[in-house]
Amino acid sequence: xxxxVKTQTLPTFKKLRQMPKEEQYVPxxxxxxGCGPALQYRLVTKAAGPNTILIGPTGCMxxxxxxxxxxxxxxxxxxxxxxxxxxxxxxxxxxxxxxxRKGKYQGELPNVIVMAGDGGSTxxxxxxxxxxxxxxxxxxxxCYDNESYANTGIQTSPTTPYGGNTTFTPPGKVIPxxxxxxPKDPPQLVIGGHPAVKYVATAxxxxxxxxxxxxxxxxxxxxxxxxHIHAPCPKGWKFDESxxxxxxxxAVQTGMWSIYEWEDGxxxxxxxxxxxxxxxxxxKHQKRFAHLSxxxxxxxxxxxxxxxxxPGVPVKIPVPGPRQEG
Amino acid sequence: xxxxPKGREVPFGCVTPAPVGEQPxxxxxNWREYRPVIDDEKCNLCGNCVVFCPDACWQxxxxxxxxxxxxxxxxxxxxxVNECSHDALSKAYELDFPDGVVRLEKPF
Amino acid sequence: xxxxxxLSGCAAAAHAVKMAKVDVICSFPIRPYTAxxxxxxxxxxxxxxxxxxxxxxxxxxxxxxxYGASAAGARTFTGSSGVGVTYAFETYSPISGGRLxxxxxxADRALDPPGDFGSEHTDxxxxxxxxxxxxxxxxxxxxxxxxxxxxxxGEDPRVMLPQFVCQDGYxxxxxxxxxxxxxxxxxxxxxxxxxxxxxVLDPRKPVSHGPQIRPDQGAIMDLxxxxxxxxxxxVIREVVDSFNRIFGxxxxxxxxxxxxxxxxxxxxxxxxxxxxxxxxxxxxxxKGVKVGLVKLRFVxxxxxxxxxxxxxKFKGVGVIETSTSxxxxxxxxxxxAEVRASLYDCSKRPLTTSFMAGLxxxxxxxxxxxxxxxxxxxxxxxxxxxxxxxxxGFEQAEA
Numbered sequence: 091x092x093x094x095v096k097t098q099t100l101p102t103f104k105k106l107r108q109m110p111k112e113e114q115y116v117p118x119x120x121x122x123x124g125c126g127p128a129l130q131y132r133l134v135t136k137a138a139g140p141n142t143i144l145i146g147p148t149g150c151m152x153x154x155x156x157x158x159x160x161x162x163x164x165x166x167x168x169x170x171x172x173x174x175x176x177x178x179x180x181x182x183x184x185x186x187x188x189x190x191r192k193g194k195y196q197g198e199l200p201n202v203i204v205m206a207g208d209g210g211s212t213x214x215x216x217x218x219x220x221x222x223x224x225x226x227x228x229x230x231x232x233c234y235d236n237e238s239y240a241n242t243g244i245q246t247s248p249t250t251p252y253g254g255n256t257t258f259t260p261p262g263k264v265i266p267x268x269x270x271x272x273p274k275d276p277p278q279l280v281i282g283g284h285p286a287v288k289y290v291a292t293a294x295x296x297x298x299x300x301x302x303x304x305x306x307x308x309x310x311x312x313x314x315x316x317x318h319i320h321a322p323c324p325k326g327w328k329f330d331e332s333x334x335x336x337x338x339x340x341a342v343q344t345g346m347w348s349i350y351e352w353e354d355g356x357x358x359x360x361x362x363x364x365x366x367x368x369x370x371x372x373x374k375h376q377k378r379f380a381h382l383s384x385x386x387x388x389x390x391x392x393x394x395x396x397x398x399x400x401p402g403v404p405v406k407i408p409v410p411g412p413r414q415e416g
Numbered sequence: 417x418x419x420x421p422k423g424r425e426v427p428f429g430c431v432t433p434a435p436v437g438e439q440p441x442x443x444x445x446n447w448r449e450y451r452p453v454i455d456d457e458k459c460n461l462c463g464n465c466v467v468f469c470p471d472a473c474w475q476x477x478x479x480x481x482x483x484x485x486x487x488x489x490x491x492x493x494x495x496x497v498n499e500c501s502h503d504a505l506s507k508a509y510e511l512d513f514p515d516g517v518v519r520l521e522k523p524f
Numbered sequence: 525x526x527x528x529x530x531l532s533g534c535a536a537a538a539h540a541v542k543m544a545k546v547d548v549i550c551s552f553p554i555r556p557y558t559a560x561x562x563x564x565x566x567x568x569x570x571x572x573x574x575x576x577x578x579x580x581x582x583x584x585x586x587x588x589x590x591y592g593a594s595a596a597g598a599r600t601f602t603g604s605s606g607v608g609v610t611y612a613f614e615t616y617s618p619i620s621g622g623r624l625x626x627x628x629x630x631a632d633r634a635l636d637p638p639g640d641f642g643s644e645h646t647d648x649x650x651x652x653x654x655x656x657x658x659x660x661x662x663x664x665x666x667x668x669x670x671x672x673x674x675x676x677x678g679e680d681p682r683v684m685l686p687q688f689v690c691q692d693g694y695x696x697x698x699x700x701x702x703x704x705x706x707x708x709x710x711x712x713x714x715x716x717x718x719x720x721x722x723x724v725l726d727p728r729k730p731v732s733h734g735p736q737i738r739p740d741q742g743a744i745m746d747l748x749x750x751x752x753x754x755x756x757x758x759v760i761r762e763v764v765d766s767f768n769r770i771f772g773x774x775x776x777x778x779x780x781x782x783x784x785x786x787x788x789x790x791x792x793x794x795x796x797x798x799x800x801x802x803x804x805x806x807x808x809x810x811k812g813v814k815v816g817l818v819k820l821r822f823v824x825x826x827x828x829x830x831x832x833x834x835x836x837k838f839k840g841v842g843v844i845e846t847s848t849s850x851x852x853x854x855x856x857x858x859x860x861a862e863v864r865a866s867l868y869d870c871s872k873r874p875l876t877t878s879f880m881a882g883l884x885x886x887x888x889x890x891x892x893x894x895x896x897x898x899x900x901x902x903x904x905x906x907x908x909x910x911x912x913x914x915x916x917g918f919e920q921a922e923a
Contacts, residue, residue: 106462106463106464106466106467107461107463107480109467111475111476113437113472115472116435116436116437116438116439116472117438117439117444117471117472117473117486117488117489118435118438118439118440118441118442118443118444118489119439119442119444119471120442120444121470123447123448123491123492123493124470124491124493124494124495125470126470128470128471129468129469129470132470132472133467140727141727142727143596143725143727145592152736153736156732156734156735156736157442157735157736158441158442158735158736158737158738158741159426159427159430159432159441159735159736159737159738159741160432160435160439160441160442160732160735161432161434161435161439161732161735162435162439162442163434163435163730163732164434164435164436164437164730165434165727165730166434166725166726166727166729166730166731166732166733167434167730167731167732167733168592168595168725168733168734169618169733169734169735170588170591170592171588171614171615171618173584173588173614174584174585174588174591174615177580177581177584177585177588177589177592178588178589178591178592178595179592180578180589180592181548181550181578181588181589181590181591181592181593181594181595181596181598181600182592182593182595182596182725184548184576184578184589184593184598185547185548185576185592185593185594185596185597185598185600186596187576188547188548188574188575188576188598189547189596189597189598191574192547192574194547194597194717195597195726197727197728200727217581217582217585218581218585218588220581221580221581221585224581225578225579295468298467298468299467331493331494331495332493332494332495332497332498333495333498334470334493334495335468335495335498335499336498336499417751417754418747418751420744420747424738424740424741424744425741425744426737426741426744426745426748428623428721428722428723428748429621429622429623429624429684429721429723429733430621430622430733430734430735430737430745431622431722431723431731431732431733431734432731432732432735433730433731433732434730434731434732
């Protein structure tokens, strides 16, 4: 049975002025002013172009965008449950494979892109994401990471940093750091364990040309691809909404976020600082970390120091786990 | 068979047409307290404001020789002012302008 | 080429799905429906069926995959049993509300606890409020036919709703029976290719499928689906009529009757145990008991009008309950309440009672049907029922 192969090749570009002019994520959405996820959505869809179908699991990028009975998506978009973004995308991709092969659809295989939050990718949506990677569907899974379940009012997710104040990890007498757990590493969940995946990349809204080019590269790959995009959240992280890009940049400069590609087994870094700024430089701007003591910040620093050494090497967290004394 | 009050109808299967160019059912220009103001003399067309706006409210004009602001949708987050590379953008109080937008009674 | 084969219910379903030329299938194994997917995978591997066979990572994923595929314009098929049916529960309302005519086969199975592979209708019945069509097949022939019938009804533009096509686990899914397979040409005449509405996901005609509605629109979304359901019975009548014509069968759209012409009392039931009931009815008739059988073919939409008109002709109705509704109004199963509600406005109403039978994989042996008829006769002689619910085989000596 023939597999429908995408023949389009989206070209990469070097300069910001060369980015496509057309918006596929248009003005007129109920996201917060300064919303990082909204910006990455705009850039991703701009890079993908009009031959695209979007899958939107429940989350900020569903509820805030799709209120009420109207959306900013100029391309076809379908709601999915927070649990099943990867599965719904698989179904759409499979449908197009069949419909094109059987002559029921005359056209190029569309880009199929899942826009899932960190919860919808690594927590409640993990199963569906992994299965899509395993089955080899020609689709791109994007995890936009605002480091919480933001839409429901900022609750902790598996990518919330250690010490992050959320409404499920508030600091208190017994738990002074608020959040005791260290986060999952989403790209590492995908890399190495899914033989059909040939390209995984991280990106940040602070480096938009890099982000858009990676989206195009991922879409050009014939098979499943995964991108982890840092999308700061002014409401959740508690910083002034004009500083969204600044926060994203500081994350990279302190090592809290790494920008890299993994392609056919090889890692390649982008924007890797020669010297990392201390994590305090990043954390001091965000009230979600305001309750942390020097001791807590030192633990975060130790974790980041280990994490930036080499990708793919499991990081031993520098503190006892939640069930151990320490 | 039933009497659906006007304005409360829901389309078949909850499927709505996709927007073209903008989504006028969610006008957000009335959110802002401050608006960005540009000094075209200083602007070097670096494109930061164009690329960093989550609401796509700065665009290059046809001739690509200036950037144009979208008053209808700008939420006033001021990312553009923060990221401007040549101090061409500054913030100004919205209600100082004759066309300053007042918050509507109903948010939508 | 029309031919007769001996097929299990699972295999019969697979043959129907093949002849329906589905585009996307999503599998996940669970007893007892798994054999259908095994058959379909062979058909796909051999090139007999051109479809994408997607290995779902679980039942919730199966339904999610076909939700996406149907939204993209494909004819889809999936299935499950028991706790698989309940694991996928989150997806049933989005699929129905999104007006996607997905078809799901349910070879029913008792729900945990504990792991019991036996047949019981509770798994599917627990989803009966979710806005899907639902009905049981008595044997592999009816299973084959019902899969095709349900595609045609579900994809009708006046309906556009998903369908649960159910059959008793093991009793129908595994016990082979004779199945008349039609010509592909007959199937093509009855079931044209799926024509998705304007709500299809197509980059050439962009739509937003499923945005958040305003708080004051929630009730209207429900009302729209309710309205759609009100129109379904008419479509069922037309489709079954067309099916009978093209395939030479003789189905009533809603209620199958056996020896009811001069019956005083009837058994009322759905599913595979009706096969045993028919024998019991014949034997009882030989003994002079004027009993008949009414078999329900669609429990959703429930044929309220038809049930009222038919059952009010009899003096007694024994409802066989093959599913449980703990704490329900009747204290037993689901069907008695629906039957009584349908009969409520009739000037002449039969005595009705119910018998919990065929649960947890139990067979309903002939002597239990005889016992039920005796209980019902006693009630009719006394002019009233003693109890609403009898647990067949477990009651104390005095009925």
